[in-house]
Amino acid sequence: MNALLARPLLAAIVLIGFGAIPLLPLPDFWITLWCYIGLSSLVAIGLVLLTGVGGMTSFGQAAFVGIGAYTSAVLTTRYGLSPWLTLPACLLTTGITATLLGLVTVRLSGHFLPLGTIAWGISIFYLFGNIEWLGRYDGLSGLPPFSIAGHALIDSRSVFYVIWLVVLVAVVLSENLLDSRTGRAIRALRGGGQAAESFGVATHRAKLVVFVYAALLAGVSGWLYAHVQRAVSPSPFGVNAGIEYLLMAVLGGSGHVLGGVFGATVVTILKDHLQSLLPKLIGSDGNFETIVFGILMVGILQFARQGLWPMVLRLLPAPPPVKVDTSAEPLPRRPLPEAGAPLLAVDKARMQFGGLVAVNDVSFALKAGEIVGLIGPNGAGKSTTFNLLTGVLRPTAGSIKFLGQQVAGLPARLIAGQGVARTFQHVKLVGTMSVIENVAIGAHLRGRAGVIASMLRFDRAEEKRILREAAAQLERVGLREHLHKPASSLALGQQRVVEIARALCLDPAMLLLDEPAAGLRFGEKQQLAALLSQLRAEGVSILLVEHDMDFVMKLTDHLVVLDFGQKIAEGTPAAVSKNPAVLEAYLGGVT
Amino acid sequence: MNAAIALFLMQDGVINGAIYALLGVTLVLVFTVTRVIFVPQGEFVAWGALTLAAFEAGTTPGTAWLLLALGVVTAIADVLRGEIARTPQALLRAGLRDVVLPALLVGLAVWIAPQKPPLWIAGLLTLALIVPMGPLVYRLAFAPMADASVLALFIAAIGVHFTLTGLGLVFFGAEGFRTTPFIAGVFPIGPLPFKGQSLVVLAVTAILLVGLWLFFERTLLGKALRATAVNRLGARLVGIPTLLTGRIAFALASAIGALSGMLVGSLTTIAYDSGFLIGLKGFVAAIAAGLASYPLTVAAAIAVGILESFSAFFASAFKEVIVFALIIPLLVWRSLAARHTDEEEE
Numbered sequence: 001m002n003a004l005l006a007r008p009l010l011a012a013i014v015l016i017g018f019g020a021i022p023l024l025p026l027p028d029f030w031i032t033l034w035c036y037i038g039l040s041s042l043v044a045i046g047l048v049l050l051t052g053v054g055g056m057t058s059f060g061q062a063a064f065v066g067i068g069a070y071t072s073a074v075l076t077t078r079y080g081l082s083p084w085l086t087l088p089a090c091l092l093t094t095g096i097t098a099t100l101l102g103l104v105t106v107r108l109s110g111h112f113l114p115l116g117t118i119a120w121g122i123s124i125f126y127l128f129g130n131i132e133w134l135g136r137y138d139g140l141s142g143l144p145p146f147s148i149a150g151h152a153l154i155d156s157r158s159v160f161y162v163i164w165l166v167v168l169v170a171v172v173l174s175e176n177l178l179d180s181r182t183g184r185a186i187r188a189l190r191g192g193g194q195a196a197e198s199f200g201v202a203t204h205r206a207k208l209v210v211f212v213y214a215a216l217l218a219g220v221s222g223w224l225y226a227h228v229q230r231a232v233s234p235s236p237f238g239v240n241a242g243i244e245y246l247l248m249a250v251l252g253g254s255g256h257v258l259g260g261v262f263g264a265t266v267v268t269i270l271k272d273h274l275q276s277l278l279p280k281l282i283g284s285d286g287n288f289e290t291i292v293f294g295i296l297m298v299g300i301l302q303f304a305r306q307g308l309w310p311m312v313l314r315l316l317p318a319p320p321p322v323k324v325d326t327s328a329e330p331l332p333r334r335p336l337p338e339a340g341a342p343l344l345a346v347d348k349a350r351m352q353f354g355g356l357v358a359v360n361d362v363s364f365a366l367k368a369g370e371i372v373g374l375i376g377p378n379g380a381g382k383s384t385t386f387n388l389l390t391g392v393l394r395p396t397a398g399s400i401k402f403l404g405q406q407v408a409g410l411p412a413r414l415i416a417g418q419g420v421a422r423t424f425q426h427v428k429l430v431g432t433m434s435v436i437e438n439v440a441i442g443a444h445l446r447g448r449a450g451v452i453a454s455m456l457r458f459d460r461a462e463e464k465r466i467l468r469e470a471a472a473q474l475e476r477v478g479l480r481e482h483l484h485k486p487a488s489s490l491a492l493g494q495q496r497v498v499e500i501a502r503a504l505c506l507d508p509a510m511l512l513l514d515e516p517a518a519g520l521r522f523g524e525k526q527q528l529a530a531l532l533s534q535l536r537a538e539g540v541s542i543l544l545v546e547h548d549m550d551f552v553m554k555l556t557d558h559l560v561v562l563d564f565g566q567k568i569a570e571g572t573p574a575a576v577s578k579n580p581a582v583l584e585a586y587l588g589g590v591t
Numbered sequence: 592m593n594a595a596i597a598l599f600l601m602q603d604g605v606i607n608g609a610i611y612a613l614l615g616v617t618l619v620l621v622f623t624v625t626r627v628i629f630v631p632q633g634e635f636v637a638w639g640a641l642t643l644a645a646f647e648a649g650t651t652p653g654t655a656w657l658l659l660a661l662g663v664v665t666a667i668a669d670v671l672r673g674e675i676a677r678t679p680q681a682l683l684r685a686g687l688r689d690v691v692l693p694a695l696l697v698g699l700a701v702w703i704a705p706q707k708p709p710l711w712i713a714g715l716l717t718l719a720l721i722v723p724m725g726p727l728v729y730r731l732a733f734a735p736m737a738d739a740s741v742l743a744l745f746i747a748a749i750g751v752h753f754t755l756t757g758l759g760l761v762f763f764g765a766e767g768f769r770t771t772p773f774i775a776g777v778f779p780i781g782p783l784p785f786k787g788q789s790l791v792v793l794a795v796t797a798i799l800l801v802g803l804w805l806f807f808e809r810t811l812l813g814k815a816l817r818a819t820a821v822n823r824l825g826a827r828l829v830g831i832p833t834l835l836t837g838r839i840a841f842a843l844a845s846a847i848g849a850l851s852g853m854l855v856g857s858l859t860t861i862a863y864d865s866g867f868l869i870g871l872k873g874f875v876a877a878i879a880a881g882l883a884s885y886p887l888t889v890a891a892a893i894a895v896g897i898l899e900s901f902s903a904f905f906a907s908a909f910k911e912v913i914v915f916a917l918i919i920p921l922l923v924w925r926s927l928a929a930r931h932t933d934e935e936e937e
Contacts, residue, residue: 057742059749104919107926111628111741115878118630118871119918122911130908243749250746286760294754298732301739301747 006317022157032156037268038163042221044248044260045170046214052254054210055190059242060117063124064215066237067094068222073140073232083146083227094219098212106207121239128234139233146227159228173455174257180454181447186210188430188441195428200416200445247297253307262309321484324471328464331446334507336539339369343541349398351384358384360565371542373552376562382545390422391415421508423499425515431488435498438487439470442505473501493520513544517551529555600900606789608896609796610851614873615888617847622882623820624840627733628745633870634755635845639852640861644768646713653762654720655700661727662693725845726838759863770856792854879921
């Protein structure tokens with residue numbers, strides 16, 4: 001069978017088979033269970049995006065479900081609105097709450113967010129339980145069911161379709177989102193997002209987007225829940241429920257949207273069985289399933305941190321690789337300054353860490369179309385200088401002008417916006433993403449498609465152009481045959497070259513390379529030198545930190561030598577190599 | 592509200608705050624040494640109180656059997672993982688430590704419980720039963736993934752919390768208990784009457800905090816723990832076994848948790864799931880201190896205690912809402928103070 005058709009065909013069979021479930025002569029109980037699986041799936045999908053893809057976590061998703069459910073409960077019972085009409089209100093209340101909470105927490109490092117979510121999960125639970133207007137711990141009851149053309153969807157067989165239709169839409173929208181410009185930015189958040197930030201991704205905003213999106217999915221689940229259950233009370237929205245949702249996401253598999261649905265299915269069915277089995281075994285009533293759930297959670301983290309869905313995926317036909325359309329219109333290029341024009345001017349840049357002066361009033365300049373090498377022994381301040389230029393560090397004093405504009409102290413993503421691209425000394429690629437997707441992050445600033453456009457696939461024309469650019473840059477650096485491999489499968493030297501391709505995708509006026517030749521073999525170094533010379537000929541200016549003297553001497557037009565944070569010499573490679581101060585620094589004084 | 596009520600609420604708040612301070616300090620300790628955000632700390636609090644209550648009632652506490660089960664399972668898991676070498680000596684040593692010792696403690700508990708031991712013996716036995724659980728939990732759940740991200744360790748900690756809460760329900764039932772105070776009676780100090788137990792709480796907290804300070808400042812082991820907290824890899828390179836420091840941190844966590852439980856047991860009713868909320872209030876304090884500073888944690892914990900007792904007076908239904916919602920402004924403050932440099936996490 002045609003491999004390209006295998007997946008859509010499988011999907012169609014699964015969908016039709018699934019849609020037939022309510023028509024089968026199964027006990028009602030099973031249909032109801034599947035309805036609850038659908039409701040949980042929505043929350044779990046959001047958590048997969050948040051945890052598995054974005055590298056954040058929330059134990060408070062149940063609270064968002066609660067906010068959605070209570071919003072609709074109040075509007076339908078107290079104001080007589082139709083359940084269909086309350087959806088925008090549910091989205092609004094969960095969205096606003098999530099935005100406020102997100103604004104507070106996304107700037108914090110990883111573990112404060114989940115801690116915060118537990119705390120507000122508890123407060124919201126007690127809030128529901130103590131407000132008279134929301135019926136205190138008894139909640140609100142007598143909610144109207146969904147109805148279509150006067151026909152009330154009370155029976156679980158009819159409401160099944162409503163729930164799973166919503167799940168289907170959520171799956172499609174989420175998959176679309178991940179496979180887009182915004183999606184790549186979100187996927188690049190894992191590992192701190194410093195690389196993404198250097199290519200213009202506003203990482204705080206990307207975190208907020210995925211946090212709010214996950215909350216909205218939970219809110220929709222709550223909205224459905226309210227009118228399926230037709231009553232709301234605080235208990236299903238407590239922290240324990242929040243932990244169970246997270247278990248679904250962890251068990252299903254981080255990074256796969258369908259893993260969320262899978263996790264929700266396994267956990268919901270397991271819970272049902274455990275709740276009837278364990279009390280009999282133990283001889284008293286209680287929520288003993290938490291014992292098993294806890295062990296399951298720790299076990300998954302110890303033995304299968306990627307969750308169980310990847311194991312299922314291995315049995316399915318492989319997804320087709322990202323399609324590259326070479327006929328797509330090329331992305332517009334930025335005008336490059338004329339060769340010889342002043343490009344970068346560093347004037348008395350200074351970086352002090354407490355009493356340590358890592359960079360001590362260093363000044364140098366770079367003209368368009370030049371390759372300048374920044375060299376010096378270990379601890380000379382090269383990397384710190386690099387970090388000042390790229391906005392990772394804010395200089396204590398001094399000025400850094402790029403194309404006449406002051407960039408000292410600007411955040412990395414704004415410096416990237418000026419046309420400065422960089423590579424990292426310690427490679428920063430997202431190992432699970434394919435090489436071409438990693439490189440496409442470099443072109444982030446050359447696209448503009450947002451979240452909604454991505455989810456609705458309005459971004460396809462632009463996406464084609466971005467992928468074409470990424471493929472072209474990979475071909476240029478000689479990695480064409482590795483386009484679709486996961487980045488982590490490449491050798492370290494190749495990964496460095498991938499970083500260069502990513503930097504080229506920004507269409508840079510200046511390229512900053514941090515030890516690009518480290519880990520390359522002789523032949524690869526020659527290819528790299530040839531590539532850099534070619535880029536220079538095209539008008540791209542390059543500043544590189546490098547330890548391989550042979551490489552530097554042959555390639556650069558100008559050298560700046562640092563030692564102990566100070567510039568000790570600069571000039572042509574030939575002049576610098578005879579400079580006594582440089583010899584002293586490198587060889588420790590030949591007497 | 593008059594001055595007397597205010598003073599009384601203040602006293603109440605400081606005493607609860609002292610407990611939160613102990614828990615908050617332990618949470619900071621465990622986090623800095625092992626990077627585990629140890630949510631299950633609260634379970635040790637509940638078990639401390641419930642175990643003591645069981646001894647007072649003359650029944651064998653379920654924690655005894657739990658300790659034995661935990662020891663056996665951990666020993667088996669460590670042998671399977673190769674953490675315990677498969678040599679006769681190593682197996683014998685592990686067997687003595689993880690199986691025979693817990694079994695002896697179970698025997699002691701079964702023998703002593705019906706005789707309704709004096710409070711201090713019951714207290715010591717409670718500690719003996721619960722303290723070893725800390726290192727066992729560490730070996731079973733966290734040591735095998737010690738190099739995972741903070742996030743993964745945190746999720747695992749939540750898993751452990753889930754399991755331990757469920758086990759607490761199995762072994763102690765859903766009913767709440769109160770223990771008798773270590774010192775009964777009420778003592779007037781200045782204008783205020785103090786319960787004997789309140790004085791015990793304050794004294795024990797002060798002694799423990801000073802003891803911890805001495806441990807970290809004056810002993811080699813304490814310094815090793817601090818070194819691990821500052822730089823795990825560096826500590827390992829100079830020969831500090833990070834597995835050992837992890838176990839010690841967890842032993843301190845279970846010890847302080849159980850002690851706190853025995854202290855609050857006579858002040859409030861404790862059920863199998865009460866520990867979670869008590870522990871989380873310690874967390875609110877620890878977060879206020881950025882999960883880093885001990886003195887700040889203590890100060891924040893006292894503040895949390897006072898806030899709690901005043902909100903219990905003014906809006907008792909919203910007590911928990913107020914205390915936990917406090918975390919939001921705290922996070923705002925942390926987030927404004929935070930420098931964005933978390934790049935090594937994966």
